[in-house]
Amino acid sequence: MSIRAEHLTHLYSPGTAFESYALKDISFEIADGSFVAVIGHTGSGKSTLIQHLNGLYRPTSGTVYYNGEDIFAEGYDLKALRTKIGLVFQYPEYQLFEEDVITDVMFGPKNMGLSDDEARARAKKALMQVGIGESLYKRSPFDLSGGQKRRVAIAGVLAMDPEVLILDEPTAGLDPRGREETLAMLEELHSERKITVILVSHSMDDVAECADMLMVLKDAELKFFDRPKEVFRHVEELESYGLAVPEITYLAHDLIKAGLDIDPTVSTVSEAKAELLKLLKW
Amino acid sequence: MLRDITIGQYYPVRSPIHGLDPRTKLAGTFIFLISLFVTKSLIGYLIATFALIFLIRISRVPARYITKGLKPVLIILVISVSFNIFLTPGRLLFAIGPLKVTAEGLKTAGFMAIRLIYLVIGSSLMTLTTTPTQLTDALERSLGFLNKVHVPVHEIAMMMAIALRFIPILIEETDKIMKAQMARGADFESGNLIRRAKALVPILVPLFVSAFRRAADLANAMEARCYHGGGGRTKMRPLKYGTSDKRAYAVMLVYFVIMILTGFLKI
Amino acid sequence: MNIIKAAHIFYEYMVRDENDKVIETTKALNDLSLDIEEGSFVCLLGHNGCGKSTFAKLINALNLPKEGTLLVNGMDTADGSLTLRIRESAGMVFQNPDNQIISNIVEEDVAFGPENIGLPSEEIMERVDEAINAVGMQAFRNKSPNQLSGGQKQRVAIAGIMAMRPKCIIFDEPTAMLDPDGRKDVLEIAHRLNREENITIVHITHYMEEAVDADRIIVLENGSIAEDLEGRPMDGTPKDIFSKVEDLKALALTVPVITELAYELRKEGLPIREGILTRKELVDALKPFFPKTR
Numbered sequence: 001m002s003i004r005a006e007h008l009t010h011l012y013s014p015g016t017a018f019e020s021y022a023l024k025d026i027s028f029e030i031a032d033g034s035f036v037a038v039i040g041h042t043g044s045g046k047s048t049l050i051q052h053l054n055g056l057y058r059p060t061s062g063t064v065y066y067n068g069e070d071i072f073a074e075g076y077d078l079k080a081l082r083t084k085i086g087l088v089f090q091y092p093e094y095q096l097f098e099e100d101v102i103t104d105v106m107f108g109p110k111n112m113g114l115s116d117d118e119a120r121a122r123a124k125k126a127l128m129q130v131g132i133g134e135s136l137y138k139r140s141p142f143d144l145s146g147g148q149k150r151r152v153a154i155a156g157v158l159a160m161d162p163e164v165l166i167l168d169e170p171t172a173g174l175d176p177r178g179r180e181e182t183l184a185m186l187e188e189l190h191s192e193r194k195i196t197v198i199l200v201s202h203s204m205d206d207v208a209e210c211a212d213m214l215m216v217l218k219d220a221e222l223k224f225f226d227r228p229k230e231v232f233r234h235v236e237e238l239e240s241y242g243l244a245v246p247e248i249t250y251l252a253h254d255l256i257k258a259g260l261d262i263d264p265t266v267s268t269v270s271e272a273k274a275e276l277l278k279l280l281k282w
Numbered sequence: 283m284l285r286d287i288t289i290g291q292y293y294p295v296r297s298p299i300h301g302l303d304p305r306t307k308l309a310g311t312f313i314f315l316i317s318l319f320v321t322k323s324l325i326g327y328l329i330a331t332f333a334l335i336f337l338i339r340i341s342r343v344p345a346r347y348i349t350k351g352l353k354p355v356l357i358i359l360v361i362s363v364s365f366n367i368f369l370t371p372g373r374l375l376f377a378i379g380p381l382k383v384t385a386e387g388l389k390t391a392g393f394m395a396i397r398l399i400y401l402v403i404g405s406s407l408m409t410l411t412t413t414p415t416q417l418t419d420a421l422e423r424s425l426g427f428l429n430k431v432h433v434p435v436h437e438i439a440m441m442m443a444i445a446l447r448f449i450p451i452l453i454e455e456t457d458k459i460m461k462a463q464m465a466r467g468a469d470f471e472s473g474n475l476i477r478r479a480k481a482l483v484p485i486l487v488p489l490f491v492s493a494f495r496r497a498a499d500l501a502n503a504m505e506a507r508c509y510h511g512g513g514g515r516t517k518m519r520p521l522k523y524g525t526s527d528k529r530a531y532a533v534m535l536v537y538f539v540i541m542i543l544t545g546f547l548k549i
Numbered sequence: 550m551n552i553i554k555a556a557h558i559f560y561e562y563m564v565r566d567e568n569d570k571v572i573e574t575t576k577a578l579n580d581l582s583l584d585i586e587e588g589s590f591v592c593l594l595g596h597n598g599c600g601k602s603t604f605a606k607l608i609n610a611l612n613l614p615k616e617g618t619l620l621v622n623g624m625d626t627a628d629g630s631l632t633l634r635i636r637e638s639a640g641m642v643f644q645n646p647d648n649q650i651i652s653n654i655v656e657e658d659v660a661f662g663p664e665n666i667g668l669p670s671e672e673i674m675e676r677v678d679e680a681i682n683a684v685g686m687q688a689f690r691n692k693s694p695n696q697l698s699g700g701q702k703q704r705v706a707i708a709g710i711m712a713m714r715p716k717c718i719i720f721d722e723p724t725a726m727l728d729p730d731g732r733k734d735v736l737e738i739a740h741r742l743n744r745e746e747n748i749t750i751v752h753i754t755h756y757m758e759e760a761v762d763a764d765r766i767i768v769l770e771n772g773s774i775a776e777d778l779e780g781r782p783m784d785g786t787p788k789d790i791f792s793k794v795e796d797l798k799a800l801a802l803t804v805p806v807i808t809e810l811a812y813e814l815r816k817e818g819l820p821i822r823e824g825i826l827t828r829k830e831l832v833d834a835l836k837p838f839f840p841k842t843r
Contacts, residue, residue, distance in 0.1 A: 022795060040700065041730070042699075042728045042730070042731075051461065054465060056461050056464060056465065069395055079467060079469065082464065082465055082466075083467055086465070087465040088465075089458065089461070089462040089465070092462065092767070094455075094459065094462075094488055094491075095459055095462045095463060095466075095484070095488050095493055097483065097484050097487035097491075107466055107467075107468075107484065108466040108467050111466060111467030111468055111469065112467055130539065132608070142491065143564075143599065145597065146597055147597065156466060157465070157466060160466070160467065172725075172726065173644075173725045173726055174574070174597075174755075175596045175597045175755045175801070176596065176755060176757070176801065176802050176803040177596055177801040177802075178597070180803070202728050202729050203729075205806060209532050241381075244729070244732060246806075247805075247806045247807060247828070248806060248807075248810065250828060251807060251810070251828045254828050254829070254832050254833055255835070258832050258835075258836060258839070259839060260839050269806055269809050269810050269813060270813075272810055273810060273813045273814060273817070276810075276814060276835070277814070277817055277819075279840065280819070280835070280838045280839070280840070281840065282814075282817060282818065282819050282838070292653065292654070292693070294691045294692070324733055355806075364728045379637060413652065413654050413657065414652075414653045415652050416651060421555075425789060443651070443652065443653070444651065446653060447650070447651065447652065447653050447694070450695050451647055451695070452556060495648075496645075496648045499643065499645055499648035499649065500648050500649065500651070501708075502606070502611055502643070503641075503643055503648065503649035503651070504661075505611055506609050506611060506636055506640065506641040506643075507636070507640070507665060507709060507710070507713070508633050508636045508637060508638070508662055508665040508666050508713070509661070509665045510633065510665065514667045515664050515665055516663075516664055516667045516668055516670060516673065517664055517670060517673075518656075518657070518660035518663070518664060518667065518670055518673040518674055518677060519670065520670055547686040
């Protein structure tokens, strides 16, 4: 059980003067139940990549296997795949359209051919998971606050009960509390429902906290696919890609320069705290 | 397909055509379009062809950029040409089943095709060499007399300019919304007409909501930058006729007279 | 001199039902009083709905306070005859880069403001040149905004304001929709305009790191200046404000990670000072506790 990409290549405008790679010979395997963060500069191919994973884009060459099956093979049911690999786009609240919250969340399950009752049950469960209470079910989605809208939109995908959840910058534009809550919600989904989570992000600090694998893209190529700590060792390379390591990792480097023998891969506040208290014998 | 429309796109280079006053170009396009309809002779079309080639050369817009604009009108072209070929009565050349091809039919279809193609090339040449703002300025100035009969010319021109700016953004947005709804299992391709029309609701509602939000944002941004309607506004580059415009008008006049004359020729 | 003087201002939003009956009123600003000194770089922080964007719109006279007076560069925003002059002296950059660019060509967009106030053509041209240079967009002046990145679009928007030669620019979450590069660009330009052109900057943001280099931070909550746990106003230098980690958390805000780490270490009893904001400050503070070399 996994998502496996093999030599995935996507060319824009092939055969013209504007020909350019959106993805170039990308291969990886994402094991079931992992929490993967995809990091890269704007235009590095992140968004194109995730849209290949549920078949919204077709590769120029190479392919994607889901649970061992080639999703681009003739006769493969892409519509069914999209219910198993849920994709939440950037600013998902811009896709809300129904009269009330619950009906909007039911849209996905109903497209799967479920009955009204089943769809409603799924929608309720999904709304509960994102922390939207019953009092809001009958409200128009357009009357909610920004953070609530975003959660309703995520519930709209969750209600299809996907095995994999892909999110394109789910925290963009949210305030600090919204960001924290969204990330906490994802971690909970991942640990409790054993969903595979693939998170596209700009923030190294965010992903250092939650991801167990890190994918780094640069100019359509996959540069790293490893545990975050291993990736953070390559400070110079990451910087040459226009990326940064977490602020705490930079601090560790500064401390080493100042003469403290600290682990150069610490990346979160809690790690750094434990490490420093130990080293400073406090 | 929508991305292929070159009408309304500006090709930023410096050329004598780019440098003309947009009103001159507007008038020129108008005269060129009319000339295509007043002439009925081969020689007239030859002159129009030379004029067009000459204009494209000095405009420094690559020819393939201009021909790209023809793609979206191809269907209309094929339909109207086949109508003309098959439905014009006259001297029978040959027949494919019930469809009769006549010499007159071929001739009108040929002229029809040339007219349509030149029409599109002529107008895209104007939009490719004129920024949308210049174009709307030109319309605003040339139609200014309509203000007297209470037509809000400035507002209409401003609306056109804004529409041109936001069309590509909304096209991109439509694409994104469509994909997002497909990720939620929406199906836009199967089912009968009613089902398909209903399937558009999840696209249209978010699109309208977004368009209204953008409109509200834009209204704020415009007000914040002291916009208060057309009154008291000045221009960074006010429209001013120069010597080249006078020459262009002279050339246009000569061209137009010749084209009218060719209308009487029987070649 | 204070370029912005707000005295006891109130503002309400009303939610109406289909019959135009008011069903809900939200006090977006609730007795807010604050002055902003000319030439300073001020950050307004607060979670969504705290009233910071409402305040920004009032400064620009896009909305008028329901009660209280708001003076911008000495002019009362309630006086309709001054509206254009107020907007000229206090420009505004908004969140969505796309929804504030009007024209299809960069330089024409920059000219939009000066054209609206009816300046002569030569002066508009001069100001547009100057403004485009100020944000480093010379290479893009004849491009279409649709060909630019989010950060570049925001630079164009800033140039559009600069062409009005404002005394003050209000940045209403201009970085919220940008990638890290775009954010850095916008922030750098804001600081440069403040330093080199002496323009007062009011920067509204959610990103705490963006507030570290400000002259002053004001935290808003429920439409007025927030209070810390001891009831004092949350208004001061970054060092002051970020010393109040608990207070900020209580207001649903965070602190920059370095500050957070320093705070956590202090909580464990490590005697380092409060209000550490940068890596360098933290390294210096920790140095005395390094184990003696082996």
